[in-house]
Amino acid sequence: MKDFFTKKKKYATVPSAKARQDVPEGIVRKCPKCKKIMYVKELQKHLFVCQSCGYHYPISAQVRAEMLFDQNSYVEFDRNMVSLNPLQFPNYLNKLESDRKKTGLNEAVWTGKGMIEGYETAVAIMDKGFRMGSMGSVVGEKLTRLVEYADQNGLPVIIFSASGGARMQEGVLSLMQMAKTSAALKTFSKNGGLYISIMTHPTTGGVSASFASLGDYNFAEPGALIGFAGRRIIEQTIGEKLPEDFQTAEFLLKHGQLDQVIPRSELRNVLSRILSIHAAGGVEG
Amino acid sequence: MGPELDFEKPIFELQKKISELKTFMDEKGIDLSDELNHLQERLKDLEKETYGSMTPWERVRVARKLNRPTTLDYLPLLFTDFVECHGDRLYGDDPAIVAGIAKFHGRPVTVIGEQRGRDTKENIMRNYGMPHPEGYRKALRLMQQAEKFRRPIITFIDTKGAFPGKAAEERGQSEAIARNLFEMSWLSVPVICVVIGEGASGGALAIGVGNQILMLENSWYSVISPEGAAALLWKDAGKAEVAAKTMKITGSDLKKLGIIDKLIPEVLGGAHHDPGKQAEIIDQALIDSLKELSPLSAEQIRQQRLTKYRAIGDYETVQGNQSDQKGNNRDNKMR
Ligand SMILES: [Zn+2]
Numbered sequence: 001m002k003d004f005f006t007k008k009k010k011y012a013t014v015p016s017a018k019a020r021q022d023v024p025e026g027i028v029r030k031c032p033k034c035k036k037i038m039y040v041k042e043l044q045k046h047l048f049v050c051q052s053c054g055y056h057y058p059i060s061a062q063v064r065a066e067m068l069f070d071q072n073s074y075v076e077f078d079r080n081m082v083s084l085n086p087l088q089f090p091n092y093l094n095k096l097e098s099d100r101k102k103t104g105l106n107e108a109v110w111t112g113k114g115m116i117e118g119y120e121t122a123v124a125i126m127d128k129g130f131r132m133g134s135m136g137s138v139v140g141e142k143l144t145r146l147v148e149y150a151d152q153n154g155l156p157v158i159i160f161s162a163s164g165g166a167r168m169q170e171g172v173l174s175l176m177q178m179a180k181t182s183a184a185l186k187t188f189s190k191n192g193g194l195y196i197s198i199m200t201h202p203t204t205g206g207v208s209a210s211f212a213s214l215g216d217y218n219f220a221e222p223g224a225l226i227g228f229a230g231r232r233i234i235e236q237t238i239g240e241k242l243p244e245d246f247q248t249a250e251f252l253l254k255h256g257q258l259d260q261v262i263p264r265s266e267l268r269n270v271l272s273r274i275l276s277i278h279a280a281g282g283v284e285g
Numbered sequence: 286m287g288p289e290l291d292f293e294k295p296i297f298e299l300q301k302k303i304s305e306l307k308t309f310m311d312e313k314g315i316d317l318s319d320e321l322n323h324l325q326e327r328l329k330d331l332e333k334e335t336y337g338s339m340t341p342w343e344r345v346r347v348a349r350k351l352n353r354p355t356t357l358d359y360l361p362l363l364f365t366d367f368v369e370c371h372g373d374r375l376y377g378d379d380p381a382i383v384a385g386i387a388k389f390h391g392r393p394v395t396v397i398g399e400q401r402g403r404d405t406k407e408n409i410m411r412n413y414g415m416p417h418p419e420g421y422r423k424a425l426r427l428m429q430q431a432e433k434f435r436r437p438i439i440t441f442i443d444t445k446g447a448f449p450g451k452a453a454e455e456r457g458q459s460e461a462i463a464r465n466l467f468e469m470s471w472l473s474v475p476v477i478c479v480v481i482g483e484g485a486s487g488g489a490l491a492i493g494v495g496n497q498i499l500m501l502e503n504s505w506y507s508v509i510s511p512e513g514a515a516a517l518l519w520k521d522a523g524k525a526e527v528a529a530k531t532m533k534i535t536g537s538d539l540k541k542l543g544i545i546d547k548l549i550p551e552v553l554g555g556a557h558h559d560p561g562k563q564a565e566i567i568d569q570a571l572i573d574s575l576k577e578l579s580p581l582s583a584e585q586i587r588q589q590r591l592t593k594y595r596a597i598g599d600y601e602t603v604q605g606n607q608s609d610q611k612g613n614n615r616d617n618k619m620r
Contacts, residue, residue, distance in 0.1 A: 078602070086542065086599035087533050106603075137598035144595070166486075166508045168518055171532045172544050175508040176597040178487060179494050182463060183470030183594050190471065206508070209447075209487040213463035228458040228487070229449030237449050247454060255455045 031055050033223075047264045056221050056264055058201050060103065061110035061127035064160060068123065068268065074114025077149070078142050082106055086137065089169040095131070103129045107138040108163070111146040113155065117272035119279060122150035126162040128202065135207055136167035140177025143211060147184040147193075156194040156275060157185075161212040165205020178210035185214050194278050196271065198262075199226050199249070217259050217274060220249035226257075290346050293554075296335055299328050336554045339503070341529040341538070345511060347503040347555040348482045354560040355414075356383050356398025356441040359481070362564035363571070364389055364396060370427055372419075376456060379420030380411045381448070382492070384427045386436070389571065395431035397424045397492055398441030401482075415448035418461035421491045425465050428472060435583075437475040437575060440492040445510065447488030462491040469494035470591060473583035477574045479549070479567065480504045480536070481556075485513075496590050497574045498544065500536040501567075502551040506544075507534040544597065547574070 027040045034053035043050075047067055048057040059067070065074055085092050100106055108130040113122045124146050126133045143159065150157045166174035185195060197215030199208070201224040209228050212218075220226055227247035235242055245251045249261045262270050289297045303324050310317050339347070347353070360367055364387035371378040384397040401414025408414075424440075431438045447458055469476065469492075478495035484506030500506060509517070514532050515524035529535075539545040549570050556563040581589060 080603045081600050082603050084599040084601055087531070089531065137600045141598045141600050168509060168514055168532075170508075170599070171534065172507050172539060172542065173597060173599060175486060175490055176544060176594065178463075178490060179466050179470065180594045180597055182466035183494070183591055186467045186470045187591065189467075206487055208459040209462040209491075210466055211463070213457075213460040214467050226459075227454050228447060228462070229454065233449045234451060234454070238451055240451075242451060246451070255457070257457050257460060 029057075049264050054222060054263070056201070056223055058128060058162065060129060061105060061125040064125045065110060065112070065114070065123075067264075068125075069114035069116060070118065074112050074123075076110065076112040078111060078145060080106060081138050081142060083136055083138050083170065085169075086173050087169065087171050089171075092169040095169075099130045103127060105130050107142065108133045108135070108167075109139045109142050111142045113149075116158075116275060117268060119272065119275040120155055121275065122146050122153075122155045122157045124157075124159040126160060126200075126207075128162040128164070131167060133161075133163035133202075133207070134165060134167035134174070135163060135177050135181075135210075136170035136174045137177065139167070140174075140180050143181045144184040147181070147188050147195075151188045151191055151193055156196065156278065157188065158196045158198065158271070159211060159215075160198045160200055161203040161207050162200045163203060163205070163207035163212075165207055175206065178206050181211040182214060185211055189216070194274075196274065198267070199258075200224050202226070204228070204230065204247075213257075218257070219260050219262050219270075220252065220258050222249055222261055222263055224249040226252050290343070290350075292335060292339070292343050296328070296331055299324065299331060303328065332553055340526075341505070341535045342511070342526040344503045344535050345483075345505050345525075345529050347557075348505055350555065350557055351403060353482055353555065353557045354563060355403060355443060356400045356481070358403075358560055359441065359564055359567065360387070360396065360398075362561060363568055364394070367396070371423070373422035373426055375422055376419045379417050379423060381414050381416040381444070382420035382424055384423055386427075389437075389439070389575075392575075393434070393436045395427050395436045395438045396441075397427055397438065398481075399444040399489075399492065401443060401445075412448055414444050415446055416444065416488060416491075417448050417450070417453045418456045418458050421447075421461040421465050424492050425461075425468055428465075428469065428476075431474055432472050435474055437477065437578075438472070438495075439571065440476070440478045440495065442478060442480045442484045442489045442493055442506070443482035443504075444485055444488045445483055446485040447491065462487045465491045466494055470594065471587055472590070473587045475575065475578040475581075475586055476590065477571060477578075479571075480506045480545075481567075483510075485510050494590070494594070496578055496586060496593070497546040499547045499549055499567075499570055499574065500539060500545045501549050501556060501563075502536050503555050504536060505529070505534040506536075506539060507532050 028037050029040055030037050031050040033055040036052040048059050105127055110125045124143055195215050196217045197212050199212050199220040203212050203226045225247055252258045253261050306321055367385055367387040369385040383400045387396050399414050400411050402408030402411045428438055476495040478493045478498050480500040482504050486509055511525040511529040512522045514528040516522040536548045540548045552559045552562045
């Protein structure tokens with residue numbers, strides 16, 4: 001998963017989410033998987049998927065939102081919520097500030113609502129550019145509020161995960177966000193709410209071990225790294241080399257952990273089918 | 286008292302001196318009881334001083350002592366009629382989690398605890414107390430059974446984490462943990478969780494979503510171990526001692542943060558100095574907690590737990606925005 005780090009740096013030079021979309025013509029990018037060089041403009045047209053090998057580039061929350069929703073149909077919630085540094089962790093607030101500048105986001109998740117093929121949907125999109133997409137108090141609270149909003153308004157919930165796990169700098173409070181988000185989803189589920197989880201690269205640790213695994217439908221993007229423990233820790237613990245495809249979306253599918261691995265180009269189509277099936281309702285209960 | 290830790294060294298040295306003096310008195314028939322009394326007084330003071338002001342890292346090391354009482358040590362001291370129940374009915378049985386039914390002061394309860402070994406052989410058998418998905422699924426099976434028969438659930442948390450292994454990932458370690466958080470949140474019987482040793486990350490939380498969270502004085506509970514935190518944050522696992530302080534992982538830290546409900550004191554020097562006495566202290570804490578929860582109806586039990594977790598978080602909304610509510614939760618904890 002070295003690619004993930006090198007690519008992160010490339011994104012890091014772009015100042016804001018908006019700017020990231022307006023990459024000037026003529027700029028090229030080399031596919032980390034097949035090494036083919038492609039125009040960014042061309043990549044953008046193909047939803048940031050390499051047309052030569054199918055590699056799915058990680059994308060920012062803003063780009064994902066543009067890609068997902070019907071045109072001009074979405075609004076953002078809780079944009080200005082920030083962490084209060086509960087542990088008084090040294091340097092944490094500075095790091096948050098620098099990630100804010102880097103990504104144009106206030107935190108590692110975007111939440112809001114919009115239309116997907118005409119279906120109004122509550123959506124959360126994590127952005128791994130912000131503190132590795134880690135979950136602390138703000139991510140947990142924004143997700144919980146989103147689920148509660150969907151519950152009150154009878155909307156389906158879709159969460160795009162992209163996270164290294166719980167946020168270390170908020171310690172046990174980050175850990176407890178796992179319980180908080182899972183509890184909110186349980187209440188939502190009990191009230192008949194539809195939740196679709198879409199795991200993108202990477203979905204690991206405390207995010208994988210909470211809301212990301214709790215969808216009525218669990219999907220993933222091709223090639224996404226998904227798992228609880230890190231590969232290096234597992235290799236050290238069991239003293240053996242792990243197979244190349246270990247903890248990929250395809251590996252999870254094979255082991256019964258996912259409903260489907262869905263290429264980005266087909267996502268809206270699959271989602272609209274699910275939303276239409278659910279909108280039609282069921283038999284009398 | 287098991288292998289000594291460096292900070293305990295002066296105590297052990299003084300104990301040795303006292304026993305040498307006693308031997309000398311016996312052998313020579315000389316009365317040096319003034320001297321002996323003096324040394325014994327000094328020992329008492331030293332113990333109080335040393336154990337009364339332990340650093341977070343010292344507590345972590347006490348929590349890890351091989352002879353520290355585990356779930357299986359407390360079980361016969363706290364419960365009667367224990368019947369162990371094995372297996373998740375899906376894949377297998379995980380010896381890293383012990384579960385079953387028992388009576389607590391005559392009252393039926395379900396007991397679930399993480400179980401490490403008390404020696405190398407047992408540690409290998411119990412996978413060092415690091416559960417696989419089948420362990421968490423066994424726990425969930427027993428919790429749902431408790432819900433059916435309306436029994437309170439008491440869990441004992443003591444793990445270095447969910448096992449990071451190949452098979453564990455293949456069988457859905459993440460899903461097993463997530464499922465427990467999801468289902469535990471909605472149980473309508475009282476759930477009391479006691480951190481008795483180590484409480485590392487999702488592997489601890491997976492049996493830790495309770496109406497009340499209790500924690501022994503020399504246990505720790507966090508998002509990651511101090512070593513893990515040091516390696517991740519500062520690329521130096523050697524800074525674990527610093528991380529133990531910075532990450533705020535001890536019982537008193539968590540009490541201050543409003544995450545746990547009760548800090549259970551330990552016998553001087555740690556639970557392993559007197560497991561029987563320690564069990565009595567835990568017993569009283571459990572009696573109190575059950576009593577506090579007993580006036581609540583099934584629905585109130587569920588709501589109390591949901592409200593408790595809903596309130597955890599430390600954030601604020603920085604500037605006006607039509608969709609925002611004021612969200613500083615700092616003074617808003619429902620405890
Ligand atoms: Zn390619």
